[in-house]
Amino acid sequence: MDKNKPEFEMASLAYNKLKSTGFHVCVELPYQTRFMDLVYINRNGDVVFVVFELHDWRKGIQKAKSFLTTVDYAYLCIPKSDNPNNDMLSSLRKEGLGLFFFDKLKEFPLVEFVKPHKSSIINGLQKQHLLKRINDNCSD
Numbered sequence: 001m002d003k004n005k006p007e008f009e010m011a012s013l014a015y016n017k018l019k020s021t022g023f024h025v026c027v028e029l030p031y032q033t034r035f036m037d038l039v040y041i042n043r044n045g046d047v048v049f050v051v052f053e054l055h056d057w058r059k060g061i062q063k064a065k066s067f068l069t070t071v072d073y074a075y076l077c078i079p080k081s082d083n084p085n086n087d088m089l090s091s092l093r094k095e096g097l098g099l100f101f102f103d104k105l106k107e108f109p110l111v112e113f114v115k116p117h118k119s120s121i122i123n124g125l126q127k128q129h130l131l132k133r134i135n136d137n138c139s140d
Helices: 006-020 057-066 086-095 124-137
Strands: 024-031 034-041 047-052 073-079 098-102 110-114
Touching (some): 006 073, 073 110, 086 110
Antiparallel strands (some): 098 110
16 A cells, blocks of 8 residues: 555554554554555454555455455445445445444544454464564554
């Protein structure tokens, strides 16, 4: 993600809020051959991945889906001002992905609109590798 793009600004604001509330969180974490926009460990110890997308929600869904072997939950995040269409909502539900609205005016900028399903295709070794990367390289 280009650091001059609005998606990076969204990810950075979410990162700062998650970090300030005690979450173990990374922004733009290099993983395998790609970058994870935002990844954090929630209060239950689950790994949550968030893709920020302004223009091509289909591309965002494909990216989120591609990490389901590594994370417990994956979300697409779009601006609050965007209205998800039926195709987007259907695709998210079909893939088991969640949807966050980004609202920088809220105390917590990620507002859950669609709840994801826990991934059923996690590769334990990949997840352990990612957890190590998060613990070694990201905020406390």
